[in-house]
Amino acid sequence: MQTKRAKHIVDILLGAGLLLLMSYQVAGEAGHEWTGVAMTVLMIVHQILNRRWITALFKGKYTPLRIVQTFINAVLVVCFLLTALCGINMSVHAVPFLSDFMRASLGRRLHLALSHWCFVLMGLHLGLHIPAMLKGVKSQALRRIGFSLSILAAGAGLWLFLQNSYPDYLFFRVPFAFIDYDKPILLVLLEAVLIAFFWAFVGAQLPGLLNRRADKSSRLVFLAGILLAAVLGMGLAMAFPPESRDIWNESAAPWNAADREETAGQSPEETPVPGESTAVPAAEVKEASVDDGFVHIAGGSFLMGSPETENWRIEDETRHEVTLSGFYMSPFEVTQEEYERLMGENPSNFRGENLPVENVSWLDAVRFCNVKSADAGLDPAYAIDGETVTWNRAAGGYRLPTEAEWEYACRAGTVTPFNTIHAAGPEEANYYGHYPYEIEENYFHDEVLETRPGRYRQTTVEVSSFDPNPWGLYNMHGNVNEWCWDLYGSYDLAGTVDPTGAETGTRRVYRGGGWNDFGKNLRSAYRAAGELDMISFNLGIRLVRSAGNALSGTVTTSSESKKPRSGGKMLIAYFSWSGNTRGIAEEIRRQTGADIFEIVPVPAYSDDYNTVLMEAQRDQHDKARPAIADPLPVLDDYDVILLGYPNWWASIPMPIATFLESYDFSGKTILPFCSHGGGRFGQSLTAIAQLAPGAVIAPGLSVHYSGGSGLPGDIRTWLESQGVQINSKE
Numbered sequence: 001m002q003t004k005r006a007k008h009i010v011d012i013l014l015g016a017g018l019l020l021l022m023s024y025q026v027a028g029e030a031g032h033e034w035t036g037v038a039m040t041v042l043m044i045v046h047q048i049l050n051r052r053w054i055t056a057l058f059k060g061k062y063t064p065l066r067i068v069q070t071f072i073n074a075v076l077v078v079c080f081l082l083t084a085l086c087g088i089n090m091s092v093h094a095v096p097f098l099s100d101f102m103r104a105s106l107g108r109r110l111h112l113a114l115s116h117w118c119f120v121l122m123g124l125h126l127g128l129h130i131p132a133m134l135k136g137v138k139s140q141a142l143r144r145i146g147f148s149l150s151i152l153a154a155g156a157g158l159w160l161f162l163q164n165s166y167p168d169y170l171f172f173r174v175p176f177a178f179i180d181y182d183k184p185i186l187l188v189l190l191e192a193v194l195i196a197f198f199w200a201f202v203g204a205q206l207p208g209l210l211n212r213r214a215d216k217s218s219r220l221v222f223l224a225g226i227l228l229a230a231v232l233g234m235g236l237a238m239a240f241p242p243e244s245r246d247i248w249n250e251s252a253a254p255w256n257a258a259d260r261e262e263t264a265g266q267s268p269e270e271t272p273v274p275g276e277s278t279a280v281p282a283a284e285v286k287e288a289s290v291d292d293g294f295v296h297i298a299g300g301s302f303l304m305g306s307p308e309t310e311n312w313r314i315e316d317e318t319r320h321e322v323t324l325s326g327f328y329m330s331p332f333e334v335t336q337e338e339y340e341r342l343m344g345e346n347p348s349n350f351r352g353e354n355l356p357v358e359n360v361s362w363l364d365a366v367r368f369c370n371v372k373s374a375d376a377g378l379d380p381a382y383a384i385d386g387e388t389v390t391w392n393r394a395a396g397g398y399r400l401p402t403e404a405e406w407e408y409a410c411r412a413g414t415v416t417p418f419n420t421i422h423a424a425g426p427e428e429a430n431y432y433g434h435y436p437y438e439i440e441e442n443y444f445h446d447e448v449l450e451t452r453p454g455r456y457r458q459t460t461v462e463v464s465s466f467d468p469n470p471w472g473l474y475n476m477h478g479n480v481n482e483w484c485w486d487l488y489g490s491y492d493l494a495g496t497v498d499p500t501g502a503e504t505g506t507r508r509v510y511r512g513g514g515w516n517d518f519g520k521n522l523r524s525a526y527r528a529a530g531e532l533d534m535i536s537f538n539l540g541i542r543l544v545r546s547a548g549n550a551l552s553g554t555v556t557t558s559s560e561s562k563k564p565r566s567g568g569k570m571l572i573a574y575f576s577w578s579g580n581t582r583g584i585a586e587e588i589r590r591q592t593g594a595d596i597f598e599i600v601p602v603p604a605y606s607d608d609y610n611t612v613l614m615e616a617q618r619d620q621h622d623k624a625r626p627a628i629a630d631p632l633p634v635l636d637d638y639d640v641i642l643l644g645y646p647n648w649w650a651s652i653p654m655p656i657a658t659f660l661e662s663y664d665f666s667g668k669t670i671l672p673f674c675s676h677g678g679g680r681f682g683q684s685l686t687a688i689a690q691l692a693p694g695a696v697i698a699p700g701l702s703v704h705y706s707g708g709s710g711l712p713g714d715i716r717t718w719l720e721s722q723g724v725q726i727n728s729k730e
């Protein structure tokens, strides 16, 4: 009897401990670890007290209920022990001397998934005991009321289970715990209790359901209980889907005619201002002459670029004061609906009329500007002759923002890395939310970050999503990058009034980061660049119009038509850490017979995955240029360089930077190929553009890890599309 009571006490303590563990923000990191240690001890005590259950295993008759009970208990014990083991691996407070025996990222994923399984199984386990505990309640009325209330609570629990993305955790779909530190602690605990209650409710129906001696109608009642709770939970989940309430701001949608009228001539005072932003409002707002809902951005001066103290800044962000005339800017990225209506086609990868158009080249973007101007009866801003485009600055038609206009509008008066108070989080912008700003150096202890890892949506979202910046512009950070007018080059520190970009070059600037970019590449000052015919499902358009007659003259830019010279002699140069890029490079050599050179850094990177993660981010952060073991090949003989590398922290590994900086690539073509773990090229193409300014960068090939059995075909298709000669025996 005493053992039974002790067991119940231990059970309750385990349940309470698990609630505390699942509500991470209640106890914090140290509290979480010590609770885990206490739970492990309790679990061992539980097993000792429960030794009769263990010795009776596989003995006696197995009824359906006993099979289910045994299964749940056994899986719970295994899950619990594995969760504890992974927890020990991550420990920095309780048992740090026992930690680090398994790959940290693997340990973290396992810990996350298994701990959620423990929570579900513990709920079921406790639920299985409930019918026995309720035997003393004789009043039928009381039982009915209790049952009905339980259905409501369980329904709410199921909804919260879905709301809090439990299925994502259970099925290994998230690498980090996404913790809402702003949620009141009591609410966090209440939610955890309700979620556990849902599973306990399901567990409590099982004895009745599986009891073969029970009559059909009472079994139906148990089944109906579960079904009703499920319908209620799913209904709530459909009415209040996870995160949707914050993200989808339907009322501001540009496709809503009534709202469009409201947005026209919108003043900054009317636009929502996030929190205590450091932003200052635009000084003055004039009524737009065209009823297109564009926001007037008053002219002024600002500091363009980033201060040298800004973490993860790139050298090309030289800070300098710029003065701009006023202009009108669309609050939204161009939607697919509008693009298709005007251009008769929709090139986008992700489909949805209110999603931003993507997969548009810079040339497509300027053509679109002119078509939209014609549609609105405005003077076209551009004269387009092949790849030579002349911007008539006096024209009132639609155009791309200059890079300076874009950054001025994005900053909206802020001088911080992002236009939000802290770095934009995944609930404020659509980007590769697993990797918020400064995750690189805090990968193993992301709890120190103000902006925590969060959702990676792997798609664009509607253009009115999230709060706008202080000047009423939506998605200046994230969703899709946005093409600017400027040719990419060093900033002209002398011409700082209404600057229009570099005078020569082939690449166009694009800004803001997209759904597939890391936090550091969403910074207001970050500059990305691509060839004018490059397309990407991470890159779209936002339009502006000049205001008044402030601008005059024309700017003509030609791409200097540097088409890839793929007929010449080819060199494959690659760096590979774990062999995937090497495999791709060797397949390319097999198909082309090109010369090959492996870029081997000295000293070599560590063989240990966790260590190389740190070494790689340190090198990238410090802009290191590791030495290369073998003498570099003479590049004079080669016209085309097939450059291979793994995606490291959304960019190139630094030995590639050493290689690129060792040559003048003028007149040469680089065909990049990149092995990745899901991030495709990341921002590696921009990094190459910065380091090899003279080269033409042709469309590259991104390969998921080793590329699998489709690799030879993918390589052949890519090479052929670039006009590369394939061996005749292929």
Ligand SMILES: Cc1cc2nc3c(=O)[nH]c(=O)nc-3n(C[C@H](O)[C@H](O)[C@H](O)COP(=O)(O)O)c2cc1C
Binding pocket: 575, 576, 577, 578, 579, 580, 581, 582, 612, 613, 614, 616, 617, 645, 646, 647, 648, 649, 650, 651, 675, 676, 677, 678, 679, 680, 682, 704, 705, 706
């Ligand atoms: C240090 C390091 C950083 C990485 N960063 C990324 C990343 O940001 N995005 C991504 O998709 N994959 C990333 N990966 C995965 C590699 O790109 C992927 O495993 C690739 O296939 C490795 O190529 P390799 O075998 O030639 O070294 C990273 C791997 C390492 C070791």
